[in-house]
Amino acid sequence: MIRKKRGTITAVTNVRTLKQIRALMIVNGFNSNVGFLRKLVLAAAMSMVGTAATTAVTQYALKMFAEIPQPDTFMWNTFIRGSCQSPDPVHAVALYAQMDQRSVKPDNFTFPFILKACTKLFWVNTGSAVHGRVLRLGFASNVVVRNSLLVFHAKCGDLKVATEIFDDSDKGDVVAWSALIAGYAQRGDLSAAQIMFDEMPERDLVAWNVMITGYAKHGEMDRARKLFDKAPVRDVVSWNTVISGYVFRGLNQEALELFDEMGEVGECPDEVTMLSLLSACADLGDLESGQKVHDKIMGMSKGKFSTLLGNALVDMYAKCGNIAEAIRVFWLIRDKDVVSWNTVIGGLAFHGHAEESLGLFREMQRTKVCPDEITFIGVLAACSHAGNVDEGNRYFHLMRSKYKIEPNIRHCGCVVDMLGRAGLLKEAFYFIASMKIEPNAIVWRSLLGACKVHGDVELAKRANEQLLRMRRDHSGDYVLLSNTYASQGEWDGAEKVRKLMDDNGVTKNRGSSFV
DNA sequence: TTAGGGTTAG
Numbered sequence: 001m002i003r004k005k006r007g008t009i010t011a012v013t014n015v016r017t018l019k020q021i022r023a024l025m026i027v028n029g030f031n032s033n034v035g036f037l038r039k040l041v042l043a044a045a046m047s048m049v050g051t052a053a054t055t056a057v058t059q060y061a062l063k064m065f066a067e068i069p070q071p072d073t074f075m076w077n078t079f080i081r082g083s084c085q086s087p088d089p090v091h092a093v094a095l096y097a098q099m100d101q102r103s104v105k106p107d108n109f110t111f112p113f114i115l116k117a118c119t120k121l122f123w124v125n126t127g128s129a130v131h132g133r134v135l136r137l138g139f140a141s142n143v144v145v146r147n148s149l150l151v152f153h154a155k156c157g158d159l160k161v162a163t164e165i166f167d168d169s170d171k172g173d174v175v176a177w178s179a180l181i182a183g184y185a186q187r188g189d190l191s192a193a194q195i196m197f198d199e200m201p202e203r204d205l206v207a208w209n210v211m212i213t214g215y216a217k218h219g220e221m222d223r224a225r226k227l228f229d230k231a232p233v234r235d236v237v238s239w240n241t242v243i244s245g246y247v248f249r250g251l252n253q254e255a256l257e258l259f260d261e262m263g264e265v266g267e268c269p270d271e272v273t274m275l276s277l278l279s280a281c282a283d284l285g286d287l288e289s290g291q292k293v294h295d296k297i298m299g300m301s302k303g304k305f306s307t308l309l310g311n312a313l314v315d316m317y318a319k320c321g322n323i324a325e326a327i328r329v330f331w332l333i334r335d336k337d338v339v340s341w342n343t344v345i346g347g348l349a350f351h352g353h354a355e356e357s358l359g360l361f362r363e364m365q366r367t368k369v370c371p372d373e374i375t376f377i378g379v380l381a382a383c384s385h386a387g388n389v390d391e392g393n394r395y396f397h398l399m400r401s402k403y404k405i406e407p408n409i410r411h412c413g414c415v416v417d418m419l420g421r422a423g424l425l426k427e428a429f430y431f432i433a434s435m436k437i438e439p440n441a442i443v444w445r446s447l448l449g450a451c452k453v454h455g456d457v458e459l460a461k462r463a464n465e466q467l468l469r470m471r472r473d474h475s476g477d478y479v480l481l482s483n484t485y486a487s488q489g490e491w492d493g494a495e496k497v498r499k500l501m502d503d504n505g506v507t508k509n510r511g512s513s514f515v
Numbered sequence: 516t517t518a519g520g521g522t523t524a525g
Contacts, residue, residue: 077516087522109516116517147517154518178518209519216520240520275521311522342523350524377524410525442525 014334015057018047022064037068041075045082051307052337053088056368062091073099073107080113084120092117093126108139112148119152127152147175154183171201178207185214205233209241216245236270244276252280256289269296271309278312287320305332311339318347327356338369346378354386361395373405380414384421392418413443420450425459441470445477452484457493460484 044061083092118127154162184193215224246255281290310333317326348357383392419428451460482497
């Protein structure tokens with residue numbers, strides 16, 4: 001989907017297009033003329049927008065850029081800007097460093113991009129070093145550079161420096177105002193943000209959106225909605241802010257209703273709107289609404305969709321139980337990133353298609369996309385559900401040896417679950433004992449549940465001791481232990497647990513469930 | 516070229 005905003009690189013491209021352009025460049029000679037090269041760089045930069053740093057298309061774009069013998073500052077800026085608009089702008093920082101190594105001078109266009117990258121990555125030290133360089137090279141007098149510094153400090157923690165820059169700014173500079181208000185709002189100081197907002201001499205659209213975002217992100221949806229209703233002007237971002245705010249708070253139905261209103265007033269939704277809506281449908285398990293959103297997306301973008309939207313569609317279909325459609329859409333995603341794979345692998349694993357999930361993981365290993373810690377949560381869950389202990393153990397070791405990922409508590413939870421389901425209770429217990437990280441209640445509860453299924457009273461008692469050490473008020477733990485006794489005909493034991501429960505003042509919540 | 520909205524686990 002193409003998003004229109006001034007100064008933003010908007011088109012979506014792919015490896016095939018890049019290869020065609022590169023072939024043209026080779027035929028015409030790489031050095032032929034600056035105009036050609038600038039177009040080449042723009043195409044390469046465009047391909048990085050919205051896709052993760054690890055995708056094939058980004059790797060190809062980097063390769064193309066590296067082939068240009070002497071890129072000028074304009075080309076470096078364009079390319080850094082492209083990387084900056086990816087969700088993980090690590091290359092922007094690397095390119096900025098390369099620029100320096102190759103003695104290409106940065107200009108007042110370079111700094112806003114690199115500072116934005118530092119802000120997105122939350123790289124405080126790098127950003128501060130850039131700030132130093134801005135001062136040394138005398139670019140601090142440029143309004144855009146100065147505001148970029150303000151944003152960086154406001155978002156990455158130093159509101160004092162941000163305020164100093166603001167105090168030196170022109171009092172009518174709405175960008176500086178909005179940036180500082182956003183800084184206060186982001187850290188939850190909404191009263192400070194509101195005071196500044198009230199003091200603002202001229203409030204433009206973005207300042208309103210900043211305030212609405214501030215309230216929405218901090219759970220005050222009523223105030224966010226009131227401000228939205230009161231705003232003199234609204235754009236697609238205003239709508240998206242409130243819609244995503246509802247989704248963020250789990251008010252999915254409200255999000256869908258507001259989307260209907262959006263259509264009634266004739267505001268055009270964009271990709272962000274659709275992402276929020278798909279998330280709402282996924283959460284509700286509302287396949288019918290999800291399908292409608294899908295149709296709308298196809299209508300908006302002539303049958304094409306970005307990686308981001310593809311991922312959200314796969315997630316929605318998996319969570320709504322339409323596995324066939326989830327898989328179909330997954331294969332339609334042109335540039336699959338790690339999130340695409342994680343979504344489909346996890347989606348299948350958690351919705352009863354463990355074998356297919358593992359098949360896709362094997363497929364993933366044949367691609368250049370590197371699995372991450374989230375991938376392995378899905379993979380281990382799939383092994384658990386498939387009862388495939390050997391493969392699960394193998395992958396648990398593989399994630400460390402090959403992919404250098406340290407298992408976290410969730411990975412360990414999956415392994416305990418896997419061993420427990422397979423009836424390997426002692427193995428599960430020894431696994432917990434050997435864990436490098438502190439086991440949590442979920443891990444012990446998983447073992448306790450397996451003990452109930454397989455009727456191991458001794459281990460159940462030990463798991464329960466651990467659980468009671470952590471939390472004495474979780475009725476489910478007592479019930480599980482008591483049922484374990486009961487399932488083995490040990491009625492005295494069962495009764496004792498019931499009594500312990502009363503003594504500790506725990507009441508059983510009948511009929512309540514998180515599922 | 517700078518300010519505001521977004522996808523995967525739990």
